[in-house]
Amino acid sequence: MRICSVTWIRVCQLFTATAVINLAAYALLSHTLLLQADTITLTAWHQGASGLLGLSVAGWLGALTLQNIRLRNRLACSHGSQAEMIQLAQALTQSGTSVMIVDGEGVIHYVNPHFCKTSGYSESDAIGRPIGLLNPRSERLQFDHLPLRWDTRVLQAGWTGEILCEAKDGHTFWSSVTVSSMDEENGQRFVISAVDITELKVANASMQAMALYDALTGLANRRLFSDRLEQSLRAASRDHTRVALLFLDLDQFKRINDTLGHDAGDQLLKTIAERLKGCVREKDTVARLGGDEFVILLTDVHEDNAVRVVARHVLTELKRPMQINNHELRVSTSIGITLAPDDGNDVEKLMKNADLALYKAKANGRDGYQFFTDDLNRKAQRQMTIERQLRTALEHEEFSLTYQPQFDLASGHICRVEALLRWHHPERGLVSPGEFLDVAEETGQITEIGGWVLKQACTQIRLLHQITGKSLQVAINLSHRQFHDPNLVESVMLALQASGLPAQSLVLEITEGMLIQDAEYAIRVISQLKRYGVTLSIDDFGSGYSSLSYLRDLPVDMLKIDQSFIRDIPEQLADMEVTAAIIALAQRLSLKVVAEGVENEDQHDFLIINKCDYAQGFYYSPPLVYEQLYRYVSDAPVTVPE
Numbered sequence: 001m002r003i004c005s006v007t008w009i010r011v012c013q014l015f016t017a018t019a020v021i022n023l024a025a026y027a028l029l030s031h032t033l034l035l036q037a038d039t040i041t042l043t044a045w046h047q048g049a050s051g052l053l054g055l056s057v058a059g060w061l062g063a064l065t066l067q068n069i070r071l072r073n074r075l076a077c078s079h080g081s082q083a084e085m086i087q088l089a090q091a092l093t094q095s096g097t098s099v100m101i102v103d104g105e106g107v108i109h110y111v112n113p114h115f116c117k118t119s120g121y122s123e124s125d126a127i128g129r130p131i132g133l134l135n136p137r138s139e140r141l142q143f144d145h146l147p148l149r150w151d152t153r154v155l156q157a158g159w160t161g162e163i164l165c166e167a168k169d170g171h172t173f174w175s176s177v178t179v180s181s182m183d184e185e186n187g188q189r190f191v192i193s194a195v196d197i198t199e200l201k202v203a204n205a206s207m208q209a210m211a212l213y214d215a216l217t218g219l220a221n222r223r224l225f226s227d228r229l230e231q232s233l234r235a236a237s238r239d240h241t242r243v244a245l246l247f248l249d250l251d252q253f254k255r256i257n258d259t260l261g262h263d264a265g266d267q268l269l270k271t272i273a274e275r276l277k278g279c280v281r282e283k284d285t286v287a288r289l290g291g292d293e294f295v296i297l298l299t300d301v302h303e304d305n306a307v308r309v310v311a312r313h314v315l316t317e318l319k320r321p322m323q324i325n326n327h328e329l330r331v332s333t334s335i336g337i338t339l340a341p342d343d344g345n346d347v348e349k350l351m352k353n354a355d356l357a358l359y360k361a362k363a364n365g366r367d368g369y370q371f372f373t374d375d376l377n378r379k380a381q382r383q384m385t386i387e388r389q390l391r392t393a394l395e396h397e398e399f400s401l402t403y404q405p406q407f408d409l410a411s412g413h414i415c416r417v418e419a420l421l422r423w424h425h426p427e428r429g430l431v432s433p434g435e436f437l438d439v440a441e442e443t444g445q446i447t448e449i450g451g452w453v454l455k456q457a458c459t460q461i462r463l464l465h466q467i468t469g470k471s472l473q474v475a476i477n478l479s480h481r482q483f484h485d486p487n488l489v490e491s492v493m494l495a496l497q498a499s500g501l502p503a504q505s506l507v508l509e510i511t512e513g514m515l516i517q518d519a520e521y522a523i524r525v526i527s528q529l530k531r532y533g534v535t536l537s538i539d540d541f542g543s544g545y546s547s548l549s550y551l552r553d554l555p556v557d558m559l560k561i562d563q564s565f566i567r568d569i570p571e572q573l574a575d576m577e578v579t580a581a582i583i584a585l586a587q588r589l590s591l592k593v594v595a596e597g598v599e600n601e602d603q604h605d606f607l608i609i610n611k612c613d614y615a616q617g618f619y620y621s622p623p624l625v626y627e628q629l630y631r632y633v634s635d636a637p638v639t640v641p642e
Contacts, residue, residue, distance in 0.1 A: 092112055093112060093113055094113075095112060095114055096114060097114060097193050097194065097195055098111075098112065098114050098115035098118050098119070098175070098193065098194040098195075098196075099111070099112040099114070099115060099191070099192070099193050099194075100112075100115060100126075100131070100191075100192040100193075100194075101189055101190070101191060101192075102131055102189070102190045102192060103188070103189055103190075104152050104188040104189075104190075105130075106130050106131045106132070107128065107129070107130055107131075108126050108127055108128065108129055108130070108131060108133070109127060109189070110127065111123055111126045111127065115194075118167070118173070118194075118196055119134065119165070119167050119168060120167040120168030120169050121133065121167075121168050125168070131192075134163075134165040134166060135165075135166065136164055136165070136166040136172055137166060137170075152188060152190075155179050155181060155190060156181050156188075157181070158178075158179060158180055158181060159177075159178070159179040160176075160177065160178045160179070161176075161177055162174060162175070162176055162177070162197065162201075163175050163177050163194075165194075173196055173198045174196070174197050174198045174200075174201045175194040175195060175196055175197065176194065176195045176197045177192060177193070177194045178192070178193050178194075179191070179192050211223065212224040214287070214288040216266055216269060216270060216288070217269060217270050217273035217288050218273070219273050219276075219277075219286050219287050219288045219294075220285055220286070220287040220288075221287060221288065221289075222287065222289050222290070224287065225285060225287035225289070225295060225297065226347055228285050228297060229243070229245070229297055229347050229350070230347055232297060232299050233340055233341075233345060233346070233347070235299070236299070236300075236340060236341070237341070237345070239300075241299075241300050241301065241302065242301040242302070242339055242340060242341065242342065243297065243298060243299050243300075243301060243339070243340045244296075244297075244298040244301045244307045244310075244337060244338070244339050244340075245295065245296075245297060245298075245337065245338045245339075245340070245350050245351070245353075245354045246295065246296040246297075246298070246307070246310070246311060246314070246335050246336070246337050246354070246369075247293070247294075247295050247335065247336040247337075247351075247354040247355055247357070247358040248276075248293070248294040248295065248296070248314065248333050248334070248335050248358075249292060249293055249294075249333065249334050249358055249362070250272070250292040250318075250331055250332075250333050251331065251332045251333060251334060251362075251366045251367060252331070252332075253265070253268075253291075253292035253331070254292075255517065256268065256329060256331070258518075260324070260325065260327060263325065264324050264325045264327065267324045267325065268322065268324050268329060268331070269288070269292065271322050271324065272294070272318060272322075272331070273286070273288065273294070275317045275318060275320075276294060276296065276314065276317075276318075278317065279296075279310060279313045279314050279317055280296060280298065280310065281298075283299055283300070284296065284297060284298050284299060285297040295354070296310070296314070298310060301339070304339070304371075307337060307339070308369075311335050311337060311369040312369075314333065314335065315332070315333065315335070315367065315368070315369070318331055318332065318333050319331070319332055319367075332366060332367035333367070334358055334361040334362045334366050334367065334368065334369075334370075335358065335361055335368070335369035335370070336353075336354045336355060336356065336357030336358025336359070336360070336361055336369070336370055336372070337354065337357055337369055337370065337371045337372065338350050338353035338354040338357060338371070338372040339371075339372075343372050353372040353376075353377070354372065356372060356376045356377065356380050357370045357371060357372040357373075357376060358370070360376055383439050386431075386435065386436050386439045387439055387443050387445070389425065390436060390439065390440055390443075390445050390449075391445070393423060393425075393449075394448065394449065394452055396426075398423055398424050398425060398426065399421060399422065399423055399424075399449070399452065399453075400422050400424060400625070401419050401420065401421060401422065401453065401456055401457060401460065401626070402419075402420045402422055402623035402624060402625055403417035403418065403419055403420070403474070403623060403624050403625075403626070403629045404417060404418045404420060404616055404621065404622070404623040404624070405417050405616065405620060405621045405624070405629075405632070406418060406475070406594060406614050406615065406616040407614060407615055407616065407620050408613070408614060408639040408641070409604075409607060409608055409612055409613060409614060409615055410613075411637075411639045413636070413637045413638055413639035414472070414632070414633065414636055414637075414638055414639070415472070415473065415614065415638065415639045415640065415641050416472055416473035416474065416475055416507060416614075416641060417461070417472060417473075417474055417475070417624075417629065418474075418475040418476075418477075418509075418616065419453060419456075419457040419474055419475065419476050419477075420433070420623050421433060421437075421449070421453055423436055437479075440479075441479055441480060441481060444481060446479045446481050446482065447479075447481050447482055447485055450478065450479055450481075450482040451482075451491060451495075453476060454476060454491065454492065454495045455495045455498065455499070457474050457476055458474070458495045458496060458498075458499035458501040458506065459498075459499040459501075460626055461474040461499075461501060461505065462499045462500050462501040462505075464626075464629065464630060464633060465501075465505070467630065467634075468630070468633050468634050470633055470638040471502075471505060471638070471640050472505070472633065472638060473504075473505050473506070473507050473535065473641055474501075474505065474506060474507065475507040475508075475509055475537065476506070476507070476508055476509065477509045477539060478508055478509065478510050478514075480511075480513070480514055483510055483514045483522075483525070484514075484518075484521070488525060489525065489528045489529060489532075492506070492508070492529065492532075492534065493532060496532075502533070503532050503533035503534050504533050504534075504535070506534050506535065507534075507535040507536070507537055507557075507558070508529065508534055508535070508536055508537070509537045509538075509539040509560065510522075510526075510536070510537075510538060510539060511538070511539050511540055512538060512539075512540065512541060515538070515554060519553070519554075522554065523553060523554060523555070526554060526555050526556060527555050530555050535557045535558070535641075536555070536556045536557055536558075537556065537557060537558035537559070537560055537594065538554075538556055538558070538559050538560065539560050540560065540562040541559040541560055541561055541562060541582060551585075551589055551591070552589065556591065557591065557592060558591060558592040558593065558594055558613075558614075559582065559586050559591055559592075559593050559594070560593075560594040560595075560596055561579055561582055561583075561593065561594070561595045561596065561612075562596075563596045563597025563617075564597075565578050565579045565582075566579065566595055566596065566597045566598060566603055566617075567597055567599075569602065569603050569606050570602050570603075570606060576606065579595070579606075579607075579610070580610045583610045583611065583612050584610075587611070592613040592614065592641075593612050593613050593614070594612075594613065594614040594615065594616065595607050595612050595614070595615045595616075595617075596615075596616050596617060597616075597617050598615045598616065598617030598618075598619045598620065599617050599618050599619050600619055601619070603617075603619065604619055614641075
């Protein structure tokens with residue numbers, strides 16, 4: 001078809017989502033553009049074809065996107081310049097977008113250079129071939145949309161989408177594709193433009209992975225786990241099956257992390273993640289919620305025993321030795337289990353139930369599992385009530401102190417008292433310490449309460465000194481949180497200064513567990529307190545930790561034998577032997593010994609025979625309120641401890 005040298009180009013406007021942009025350029029669609037004298041000849045072009053491609057700027061992600069424009073006016077002879085036509089053709093040739101012209105049968109009639117660069121197919125490779133040329137050859141990768149399904153009825157109105165394509169060399173790439181229809185006299189044509197968005201897809205996939213998966217272990221994170229749990233609950237309701245939720249918390253992970261470093265801790269977590277995945281089916285989910293907390297979702301559960309089998313498998317697998325940075329580590333875990341719909345049917349409630357069961361598993365001695373029960377829920381409700389009421393107990397002056405005397409066994413005289421906290425609830429009456437101290441410790445309220453005990457005891461005992469003229473020591477128990485409070489030493493010294501009590505009259509009792517957990521910290525804090533003249537005692541000695549090796553290094557003054565060893569003397573020979581051994585050991589280390597829980601004369605005599613230094617218990621005196629203590633001390637001789 002020959003066209004005169006003066007030519008009209010069909011003009012239209014490009015409509016985008018954000019603006020209407022006038023066409024910047026048009027180009028003749030042809031795989032060969034021949035310039036002959038003052039004429040322009042279209043070759044290898046279907047006779048009667050008159051569709052041209054318009055160029056525009058689309059503002060998506062700041063990139064230039066070429067969009068196909070369906071041109072409506074017919075190409076006719078008119079005034080124009082040959083140079084302008086060449087310029088427009090060059091714009092198409094140099095475009096950064098792949099452009100194709102395809103007929104109604106899906107056969108390719110034109111490709112621009114960028115298509116060849118992206119796909120690896122030359123013009124001769126592509127022209128005359130079906131658009132399916134770009135289909136992924138792997139059935140697994142084949143995409144549901146264009147170019148697999150060339151349906152002119154669907155594409156007539158235009159089509160936009162994302163397609164996975166395969167290049168000539170076999171590598172795959174993603175394209176953002178726009179298809180526009182052109183009505184022709186001799187058949188229908190389609191203009192296809194495509195932008196390579198592979199890098200964007202990879203970036204999006206990476207961002208999605210970061211949002212849904214744990215960066216360290218590759219396991220599902222809390223967000224993805226919650227979504228899968230919701231889906232599993234809906235499926236279980238529909239199919240009349242059950243799901244199980246297992247909360248896992250590693251025992252003593254912090255100690256490993258602190259001792260060997262965070263790199264070793266990270267390696268340990270990754271190893272544990274792999275072992276957990278090996279304990280469940282492919283359709284189940286293992287997730288890391290953060291720190292050393294993991295969770296397992298079991299779907300399609302028919303019997304409780306199946307859950308027990310998984311829990312036992314997990315416990316066994318995690319206890320197998322792990323080689324981490326040239327260290328052989330063995331870890332145990334505690335597991336809390338809840339079932340749906342038995343224990344609830346929403347995500348929040350099930351997560352709460354599993355957490356309660358986990359807490360109980362830890363309280364049972366760790367390295368075990370615990371199913372959620374209604375009793376656990378009732379206990380949790382009580383704890384929440386106690387926590388709420390504790391917040392106002394100090395403000396309403398509901399706390400008081402009682403003092404249990406300790407006696408010097410050599411002289412038989414009172415030498416010190418142990419301060420004991422009591423809570424007088426306005427409605428419930430006297431609340432047992434065992435009922436609220438653990439809650440206060442767990443919630444952190446124990447720090448404020450412990451501070452009050454320290455100030456009150458120092459003030460009252462100093463007043464007792466002034467009134468009676470007799471110097472008693474007062475022993476105060478420090479909670480775990482108090483002992484690890486960075487302001488502990490300062491708080492103690494402020495309490496002594498405010499009350500006027502001499503530092504030598506204060507005994508602070510700490511448990512073995514506090515010493516074992518971080519011996520270096522314990523030595524540092526105890527040494528600071530000792531420099532000020534405060535006496536330090538290890539409380540409940542022998543109650544579960546083998547801390548004998550620490551005694552040489554710890555600058556403590558006394559040991560208090562746990563009452564569990566005293567309670568069954570003289571009936572239990574083993575308890576008598578342990579108690580005698582502790583007393584002998586303390587004497588060799590120049591430590592004083594206190595026996596608590598003495599309730600009868602036989603126990604008293606046994607302690608005398610074995611040269612125990614001090615004792616307390618109902619055999620000598622019950623705890624006394626301050627007024628009772630004042631009267632007792634006023635009439636009784638007092639032995640000042642050495």
